[in-house]
Amino acid sequence: MLKCHEVTALASDWLDGELTVGQRMKVRLHLMMCRHCRNLVDGLATTQRILGQRVESEAAIPDQFLQRTTSALEARLSEGASQGPPNGNIAVSDAAGNDPAFHPLQETSDDRVLAIFDEIRQKEGYVPNLFRTYAHNPDLLEQAWSRVKSLMYNGQLSPRLKNAIATIVSQDNGCDYCVAHHKRMLKTLGVEPSDLSTFMATSEPVFLGPMDAALLQLAREANRNPHGMPPDLIANTRAAGASDSAVMEAIGVMELYSSFNRMLDSLNVALEPEMASEL
């Protein structure tokens, strides 16, 4: 027989029909015998109804908000087919001299840097400004590139998952440079444009399986809420089939991109002009 304390703990699940058949029978039996718990459950149900009626599902729409939003929408709609940055505050390098604060390295005679640039070109087709910026310090360039190689071009997790982690962590951190690059990677990896739109808007990873989705949620929370990560997120990830080594790799990708995000944003590193359409 359940104790009153246990019935009180299950009361919302009872009211919402979230109990298993066995639990439901036990609660029903207890409620038949115990008027105190019946009072609690009735009161809780009334509370729920009161909340539903009292808490406004719609707030009043201020006129000023309406005007601002209408002009923001009109401005964006008149820009033509989804081109141009949505918030207009990211640096894009251009010949017109609108220089960002910190310049990616364009010319160098450092053999070590040149060798790494060659490797990057083989993998990515060109040398992104991310690496050109690190190149001011060859040791750091070497470290950054070797982490990208081992995490993004090797390892056990799928490239889709890893680029999804890079995208969402960068979006949460507000790094438009990384978002543009990894959105493009996801497209290259065959993610449907409409699935990508959904992902960017609602963060629902429709293109990932359950284990990858759990790893993505874990990595996302590790980035935005490291002090308050509910322990059962890790347990759920394991239950979805992820090994601890996979968990570590997902966290590693998060860690890599959150550090790239900080570097790129603080130095206001420019997005390559050819990437601007990805914004």
Add this chain to the structure above:
Amino acid sequence: MSEDMEQAATEEQHLVGRLRQRDASAYHEAVQRFSGSMLATARSMLDPATAEDVVQETWVAVIDAIDGFEGRSALKTWLCTITANRARNRLRKSNRETLTDFQSPLDPSLERRFNEGGSWAQPTPPWGSESADELLSNEALKECLDKHFEALPETQRSVLMMREIQQMEADDVCRILGLSSANLRVSLHRARQKLFTMIEGFRETGEC
């Protein structure tokens, strides 16, 4: 499906089609129709000014995102999901809340009313036949409820708003708030208990 619902669904499909074609008048119509729910959702997590910013940004983002809308939920619910997803990121930057202790399903206000054996030490009196409507006819109680709703911990308030008021899917709420489904249930239960004890106290003393 009733005829009314079918008609509403067709109307919504038509609106979505116009939004996809980047029809400015469709956006104008949608902003007037849905911003109220989006603002209420954002305000459960943010101060009013930031909430307005987030809803405005959401509308601009919808221009690109609408292609991904599949109609699995109502358009309004989908818009609230995008709003909440963006609001949650603002939240992280502005403050950090004290975490709900997910291990205990009972709110401290109720927990202390049990003895060590798990039986009621201070049982809850019957709520009688007073219906929700009757209770809500009391202006002082309404004010008190608003005050306590505002004072709920961040997570509990946004869970109530998203799940109970905006009827968002549990999976969506979990993803946005970074909760497991078990912790979502705990948050919801804890929030209801807090407001339950508030209403109970009010009925006994007439004071907030």
